[in-house]
Structures are given as structure tokens and as C-alpha cells.
Amino acid sequence: MIAAAKSEVRTAQFPQKTIEAALIKWWAEEALERSDDPFAPVQHAGGTIYELLPSLDSLTIVRSFLVIEKILEIKIPVSLVKPGGYDSREEMLGDLMPKLRRYCEKRQ
Numbered sequence: 001m002i003a004a005a006k007s008e009v010r011t012a013q014f015p016q017k018t019i020e021a022a023l024i025k026w027w028a029e030e031a032l033e034r035s036d037d038p039f040a041p042v043q044h045a046g047g048t049i050y051e052l053l054p055s056l057d058s059l060t061i062v063r064s065f066l067v068i069e070k071i072l073e074i075k076i077p078v079s080l081v082k083p084g085g086y087d088s089r090e091e092m093l094g095d096l097m098p099k100l101r102r103y104c105e106k107r108q
Helices: 002-011 016-035 058-063 065-072 089-107
Strands: none
Touching: 016 065, 016 089, 058 065, 065 089
């Protein structure tokens, strides 16, 4: 019975809106947490290496996979994350969503 339920999930349509909403919420929570972090890097004036750092690094983005895996009920490979991370929520969604869709379609 459980195997039948999982196969129905896999053959169902890719939950684009659900995943996007979950990632947007996750990004907002992560950004808020970082703004309250007394050890977070301070934004410095122009011309420093801090300008080159992404808003959220790739290791942090991998934590969002816990949310995605609950929705899709499959393990997501960390290789889907762009090395280095993302400068904005839109960049993350634009990069990850097509990769997640292709990965799920290959698994069906």
C-alpha cells in the first residue's frame, strides 16, 4: 500500500508552485536568521572581497533540500546546487527549479 502511494506521487505532475512557495518561505526565514546573526559578515564598503560573496552559499542552500524532499518524497542530490551559492532568491529559483523538474522526470 505504501509503495502504491509513492508511485502515485512519482507519476503525478511536478509540484512547481508548491516547491517554489516552500523555497521562497525558506529563503525568507534564512535571510531573517542571518540578519539576526551577530557573527554574520558585516557588509563593507565597495572594493572589498565581501562584494564577491553570495547572499546564500551552496552549503546553506543544500539545507533547503530537506523541505523539497518532504514535498517530492525523494532524495535530492547536492550536485543540483550551483557551486558557490546564489545572490538572490530569483537566481536560486531560476537555477534550481528546472534542475529539480528534470531530475524528477528522469526518476519516473
